[in-house]
Amino acid sequence: MSAVSVKESAGSFGWVRSAETARVLGTLVLTLGVIAWAGGDLFRQDLALLGATYALLALGMYLPFNLAGALSLAYSAYVAIGGYAVGLVATETGWPLPVAYLLGAVASAVLAVVLGFATRRLSGFYLAAVTLLFGVAFQSFLLDAKEITGGALGIGSIRPLTLFGGEVDRRSFIALTLLVVWIVAVAVDRVRRSPFGVALQSSRDVPAAVEAAGIGVPALRLTVLGAGAAIASVGGGLFTTANQTIGPDTFTLSLVMLAIFMPLLGGQGSAWGAVLGAVLVVELTFNLQIFERAGSLIFGIAVLAVLLIAPRGILGYAGQGARWLRGRLTRTGGTR
Amino acid sequence: MSAQLWVSVVQIGCFFGLVALGYYLVLEGADFFNFALGPFAMFSGLTASWLMAQQGWPLGFAAVLGIAIAAVLAVVTEVALVRPIDARTGGGELPSLIAVVAVLFAVEQLAGTLFGRQLMPGRSWLPDTTLDLGFVTVDGQTLVLVACTLVSFTGVWVWMRKSKYGRILRAVGSNREAARTLGMPVGRVRLVAFALAGLVVGLAGQLFSAKAGVSFQSGFGWALSGFLALVIGGTGSVWAPLAGGLLLALAQTLVPYYLGSASLDYAVLAVAILFFALRPSGLFVRRVRV
Numbered sequence: 001m002s003a004v005s006v007k008e009s010a011g012s013f014g015w016v017r018s019a020e021t022a023r024v025l026g027t028l029v030l031t032l033g034v035i036a037w038a039g040g041d042l043f044r045q046d047l048a049l050l051g052a053t054y055a056l057l058a059l060g061m062y063l064p065f066n067l068a069g070a071l072s073l074a075y076s077a078y079v080a081i082g083g084y085a086v087g088l089v090a091t092e093t094g095w096p097l098p099v100a101y102l103l104g105a106v107a108s109a110v111l112a113v114v115l116g117f118a119t120r121r122l123s124g125f126y127l128a129a130v131t132l133l134f135g136v137a138f139q140s141f142l143l144d145a146k147e148i149t150g151g152a153l154g155i156g157s158i159r160p161l162t163l164f165g166g167e168v169d170r171r172s173f174i175a176l177t178l179l180v181v182w183i184v185a186v187a188v189d190r191v192r193r194s195p196f197g198v199a200l201q202s203s204r205d206v207p208a209a210v211e212a213a214g215i216g217v218p219a220l221r222l223t224v225l226g227a228g229a230a231i232a233s234v235g236g237g238l239f240t241t242a243n244q245t246i247g248p249d250t251f252t253l254s255l256v257m258l259a260i261f262m263p264l265l266g267g268q269g270s271a272w273g274a275v276l277g278a279v280l281v282v283e284l285t286f287n288l289q290i291f292e293r294a295g296s297l298i299f300g301i302a303v304l305a306v307l308l309i310a311p312r313g314i315l316g317y318a319g320q321g322a323r324w325l326r327g328r329l330t331r332t333g334g335t336r
Numbered sequence: 337m338s339a340q341l342w343v344s345v346v347q348i349g350c351f352f353g354l355v356a357l358g359y360y361l362v363l364e365g366a367d368f369f370n371f372a373l374g375p376f377a378m379f380s381g382l383t384a385s386w387l388m389a390q391q392g393w394p395l396g397f398a399a400v401l402g403i404a405i406a407a408v409l410a411v412v413t414e415v416a417l418v419r420p421i422d423a424r425t426g427g428g429e430l431p432s433l434i435a436v437v438a439v440l441f442a443v444e445q446l447a448g449t450l451f452g453r454q455l456m457p458g459r460s461w462l463p464d465t466t467l468d469l470g471f472v473t474v475d476g477q478t479l480v481l482v483a484c485t486l487v488s489f490t491g492v493w494v495w496m497r498k499s500k501y502g503r504i505l506r507a508v509g510s511n512r513e514a515a516r517t518l519g520m521p522v523g524r525v526r527l528v529a530f531a532l533a534g535l536v537v538g539l540a541g542q543l544f545s546a547k548a549g550v551s552f553q554s555g556f557g558w559a560l561s562g563f564l565a566l567v568i569g570g571t572g573s574v575w576a577p578l579a580g581g582l583l584l585a586l587a588q589t590l591v592p593y594y595l596g597s598a599s600l601d602y603a604v605l606a607v608a609i610l611f612f613a614l615r616p617s618g619l620f621v622r623r624v625r626v
Contacts, residue, residue, distance in 0.1 A: 129369075129563050133601075133608050253556075299445075308416075
């Protein structure tokens with residue numbers, strides 16, 4: 001019966017909108033499911049928080065890297081800026097914490113645009129190496145500028161978020177963080193399918209054609225580099241608020257490597273692939289105790305395997321499977 | 337600056353130069369930067385250290401096995417990963433970059449899982465020899481490192497001039513399409529370049545791990561340093577990576593000495609951006625500007 005109803009609306013534009021609605025609602029249900037799963041369990045809360053932070057980082061990298069093809073590896077710096085913004089606002093000022101998220105996002109975006117402008121002529125290997133060196137330099141800045149960042153100790157005893165006159169406890173805060181991930185993922189996926197997103201993806205494949213259409217590719221790149229940095233920075237800010245402490249070791253360079261692989265594993269075709277990849281990384285590297293410390297190795301091998309035999313990632317194949325199934329169902333519906 | 341620091345500059349410079357030579361070979365043959373060379377060097381050094389410390393192997397066998405493993409890793413990377421991905425994506429830069437970063441990560445984690453995640457000491461090849469020059473003393477390991485560096489560079493230089501594959505590699509490096517049109521075995525030469533690069537960085541990892549020890553995360557920094565050395569030196573000559581390595585080592589020693597330790601990473605970033613902005617093809621350029 002359901003096959004018939006799918007077929008009836010398949011030709012019209014309304015069907016696309018209902019699929020979109022189904023995707024948005026389905027992912028919301030999944031997000032609410034994760035919130036319920038995390039509940040009051042401290043370990044699960046940690047996993048959910050880490051997954052949410054990774055997901056925001058991967059979503060931040062999704063715009064410039066997976067869509068525009070510019071692999072910037074300075075993201076550990078942007079996440080750290082978000083975290084330190086929360087730490088500084090909480091300990092040095094009396095401002096509400098949401099101001100810190102905004103400040104961190106703006107600071108990261110400005111830095112990303114400046115770095116993107118300085119490296120605008122570089123691509124591929126050279127861009128990756130220079131932005132990585134920026135990440136290295138930023139990490140030694142965190143250690144070195146003791147007056148601002150607290151040096152190796154970092155910033156501790158950060159006050160919790162207060163909303164509407166009451167303190168938000170950890171459980172509600174993590175629920176809030178997961179909802180933020182859902183909102184950002186929906187937004188990034190919308191951007192992917194918008195005219196802007198199409199221009200972005202074309203600028204990766206045929207920059208000359210995009211230039212010819214009257215869209216400046218360098219400005220396009222700088223815009224998404226800034227937007228991606230802001231998203232990653234919000235992730236760092238939320239993580240720091242929940243853990244109430246931030247140090248130079250909180251967000252390391254190897255985090256960026258994990259973030260490159262997340263959309264690959266999950267599937268680059270949709271922003272939700274980045275989120276799925278983040279969940280898998282947390283599962284492999286932290287939750288699966290049976291592998292002891294080999295989780296990262298399994299993750300590395302999984303990435304290599306995906307690169308070799310399944311370049312579209314898990315969601316890409318799931319989507320293909322769903323389309324095949326739908327094709328079968330509508331065909332049998334038609335002959336009936 | 338004390339004379340002893342210059343010994344350290346030469347030592348670090350030779351190591352960076354060897355890693356950069358590995359980059360150079362792959363760049364000539366396959367036109368991309370094999371960032372996984374740093375972890376290959378690490379794997380070589382860590383394998384030997386582990387075999388000697390945990391299994392009681394003599395130094396010679398452990399070193400040879402370590403170097404061989406680095407070469408095997410390089411060949412496997414090319415045959416099993418880079419080549420199929422290149423064939424599927426039509427030789428785009430980004431997919432190979434991702435593949436190489438994935439190899440870097442996987443080799444790092446493999447070493448961490450196999451040999452443990454702590455720093456392991458390397459062993460000097462000439463522990464009892466020191467050369468006293470009056471104003472400085474040079475330890476045996478530095479002598480071995482310098483000698484091996486000179487032998488490696490001379491060997492590669494002669495190989496690229498005299499041998500069949502070396503000459504084809506130069507042809508491929510200057511114009512891949514022309515070399516392919518002329519019927520040269522481009523794929524096989526690529527493989528030879530990868531294997532040779534693996535051997536060179538394997539040797540480098542062996543020799544350098546005696547200085548500061550080696551851990552599963554060492555390869556990452558080594559890969560970046562080797563890359564920078566090649567960027568500074570350029571690809572104009574076989575000896576350019578060595579010049580780049582020595583200059584980088586000089587900067588890395590001088591800057592902390594005069595400006596404090598934290599300035600090192602800023603200086604490295606500044607040098608990189610400066611070179612990309614002003615001399616993107618390095619100090620030694622082969623092509624003539626027209």
